[in-house]
Amino acid sequence: MSLSAAFDYIEKNEKRFVDELLAFLRIPSISAHKERDADVLAALDFDRKKLESLGFRTEVWPTRSHPGLFAEKIVDPDAPTVLIYGHVDVQPVDPLDQWKIPPFEPEIRDGKIWARGADDNKGQHYSQIAGVEAVARTGTLPVNVKFIIESDEEYDGEAMAEVFPQHREALRCDAAMIADSQIPDLEHPALTTSLRGIQAVEIEIRGPAGDLHSGEWGGMTFEPLDLVRWVIQNLRDFETGKVLLPGFYDDVIEPTAEERRAIAAGPWDDTRAAKSIGVKRLSHEKGYTVRESGTVRPTLQVNGIHGGYTGEGFKTVIGASARAKISMRLVPNQDPERIYQLFERRVRELVGDMASIEFRRFGAGRPFRTELSNPYVQAGVKALAEAFGKPAVVMGMGGSIPIVAPLADLTGAPCVLAGFGLPGDNLHAPNEHFPLACFRGGARYAAAYLHEVASRARARVAR
C-alpha cells in the first residue's frame, strides 16, 4: 500500500495499459457527428467495463445530448473522496488528408502515441484510470474514488453539467481531479491555476436574394462577405489585440502583480513556442506579454469564415450570404451570457439595415480560477513533484474546460487541474499525439495524489 509499490506496478504494467489505451483510441467517438453516436456510447462503455473490473459501481446518466458515466468505489464513508473527471469523446478529424496515419488507427512512433484523442482526452484520462488501478492493485484504495466521465465535451459541452443538480449526492467529494490541460514540457510538471471560459457564436449575414454578378453590382451593394469582415474589424483591433465590444472588459479581473511575476518566471519561452508551431514570431495583446495574452487575458477569435466562391479558379460573384464562426475566450469574472448579449447587440447595431443577420449560439463555459492555498490543491502540487521527480510549477491555461465551473459550484470542492499534454500535441488538429512519458507521468500523478490525500487525512486524524 506504499506509493513506490504503485509506481512499480505502473512500470511493470505500462505495455498493457498502453495496449488498452490503443483499443480505446480505435473507437471513433466523434461526438459532433451524429453517425458516430454508437461509437461515442461504445467509448463510454469501454470505461464502464474497465472501472467495473476494478470494483467500481457504475451508473449511466442520460442528458439531453450524449450521456455521462458515473462510477464510484467507497472504501470508507469517513475517508476523503476524490472525484476524477475525464471525457471519452473526441474532436472531428478533418482535414483528413493532412493526417500521417488514419486518425483511428493509433500507432506508437518516436515514443509517442498518434491518434485522434491520444492527448485530448482519452490518453490523459486513461492515465488516471491506470494510476487508480495501480493503487487499488497494490493494496486497497486509501480514499474513496469517484469518476465522472463525459461523452459530450467536444460537442454540446453543457449537457452533462445540466444534470448535475439531479446527482448532488453522488457528486459529493472533497476534491475534483481534472486532467484535460497541459504542461510546458516534461521538465516542468504543472498545476493549472486558471482556465479561460468561452462563448462561441456563428453569424450568418444575408444580403441580396441571390448571388450577384460582381461587375454588374460592384460598388453599389453591401456585400455580405465584406460586411462580415467589417463586423469583425469592429469587434477586434488587429494591431492591439483588444476586443472592441463595448463593455467586454467591464468584469475582467486584472492579473495581480504576483500572478504576472509567476507567469514571467514560468518555463515558457516565446521563441521556442513560436518555433514549435512553425511561425516566425508570436503575437500579444498590447500591454501584456505573449504568455499573459494566451492565458489570463480574454480574446475574440475567428474560427471560420465561409462566403462567396471558394472553389478552383475564380468566379466574379457577390455571394448572397456569408458566415463566420467567432469565439471569445473569457477570464474571471466575465459571464458568457452577458458577453453573448453584448455581442449580439453590437453586431445587430453594426449591420443595421444593410443586410439581415442570424445568430447561432454554441458552447459557453465560464472561466475558472483556483485557490492555490487550498490543501487539496497543495496536495496536487506535491503529487506532481513525486510523480515527475521535479518541482511543480503553477500556471494559467488558455483553453476552456466548461465542466469545471459548474462542478466547482455544485460540489463546493476545489478543482485540482493537472494535465499532461505538451504544447505541440496537435489537439483538435491533424496528427494529434501524446508522449508515452506523459501517459506514465499522468498515471504516477494519479497514484501519488490518492496517497497524498490519504496521508494528509491520516495526519489530521493523528493531530
Place this chain on the structure above:
Amino acid sequence: MSLSAAFDYIEKNEKRFVDELLAFLRIPSISAHKERDADVLAALDFDRKKLESLGFRTEVWPTRSHPGLFAEKIVDPDAPTVLIYGHVDVQPVDPLDQWKIPPFEPEIRDGKIWARGADDNKGQHYSQIAGVEAVARTGTLPVNVKFIIESDEEYDGEAMAEVFPQHREALRCDAAMIADSQIPDLEHPALTTSLRGIQAVEIEIRGPAGDLHSGEWGGMTFEPLDLVRWVIQNLRDFETGKVLLPGFYDDVIEPTAEERRAIAAGPWDDTRAAKSIGVKRLSHEKGYTVRESGTVRPTLQVNGIHGGYTGEGFKTVIGASARAKISMRLVPNQDPERIYQLFERRVRELVGDMASIEFRRFGAGRPFRTELSNPYVQAGVKALAEAFGKPAVVMGMGGSIPIVAPLADLTGAPCVLAGFGLPGDNLHAPNEHFPLACFRGGARYAAAYLHEVASRARARVAR
C-alpha cells in the same frame, strides 16, 4: 432587301430561332470545368454549323486555352465590314440546389428563357446570328460580316486575345459589334459607352504549420483568417467605399460633368434596383451616386473567403491557412498590370513576417471607353431606336468584357457595345434567364445595324 422585310422574317421565324437557342443552351459548356471541355467544343461547333448553313466560311483558332471560332462572309471587298463578337461558354452552376430548373434543361416560362447561358452570352449572341440570318435570307447581306466567337470567356478570358496578332488580316473590320451587356429595361434600349476592367487575385495566407487549438494559442498567434480580414480592411474602407491601395486612383479619369449628367438623367432608379435584388438599400462610394459607383468608379471586392472550420457545429480551431479571392474593377486609364503590382506590394508589406503569403493572379481586363461621336457608334444608336421603336440611351456598364480592349487595339475599329440583358437576369448566378422580348430586340438590332451601316456607306459614295 429592306429592313422591314428582315423584321418580318424575324417575327415569322421567332419560334424556330428560339428552338435553336434552346438546343444551344442544352450544351453544358462550362469552360471552367475540365470535364466539360467536350461540351465547350460542341457549343462552338453548334455555331460553326449554323454559320456555314448561312454561307459563312469558318476557321477554328487554337489558343493555349479553349479555341475560338472565326467566320466570314465577304459580299464585296469594297463594302464596309462588321465584325460580331460573342461567346459560347458559360459560368459554373453551383450552388445547384438553388436552381428552380436544371440549368441545362432550358424552359420558357413567363415570357423568359430559363437556363445557364440564357442571357450570358448564348441568348444575346444567338440573337445576333438570328438578325444576320434575317438580313441574309431577305436579300443579300449589304455589308461584309465576320464573326469572332470565344469559348473561353468565363475561364481564362485572355487566351483568344493572345492569338489576335496572328490573325490581323482576318480581324480587319470597320466596326465591331458586341452584345454582352445589358439595358436598364425594355423601354430603354441602350448603347454601352464604357466598361470597367478587372484584375482578379487570390491570396493564400499561411501561418502555423498546422491547425491549432484556439484556446491554447488564442491571444498569442497571428491567425491567418484574422490576417486575411485585416488585409482586406487595409485595402478597402467600408464606410466610404474607397480603395486604400496607395496609388490605386492615380490613373483614374474622373467622369466629366457631362457624363455625370447623362448618368443622372438615365433610366436608373436606386429604389427599384434595390428591390430587384431583394435588399433594403444600395451602397455607393462617398462623393458619387449609386449608379456612378457601379459604372464609372473602380472597386475592390471580395469574391470569396475560406478559412478555419466552416462545417456543421463549431470547432475551436485556428486554421493554419486562409484564402481570399479579391477582384478590382477598373476604369480608364487604370492598367491591370500596374494595379496588380500595387496590390501585391501592399499586401506583402502588410503581412510582413506575420505569416507567409502566396498570390495567384486570375483574369485581367483593361477598362474601355467608346467615342460616342464615331459614325459607326452613331449607327448603333440609330439601329437601337429602329429595333425597339424607342430612342436609345447611352450608359456605362459595371462589368468587364476583357476582349474589347485588345480587339479595339488590334483592329483600330470602334467597338459598338449594345447588349440586351436585363438587370435581374441572374448572370453568373442560379436561375439565369433572358426575356424573349430581349432576344427579339437583339435580333432586330443586328439586322438594323447592318442596314444602317450599309445605308451610311451608300450615302458616302453618293455624296
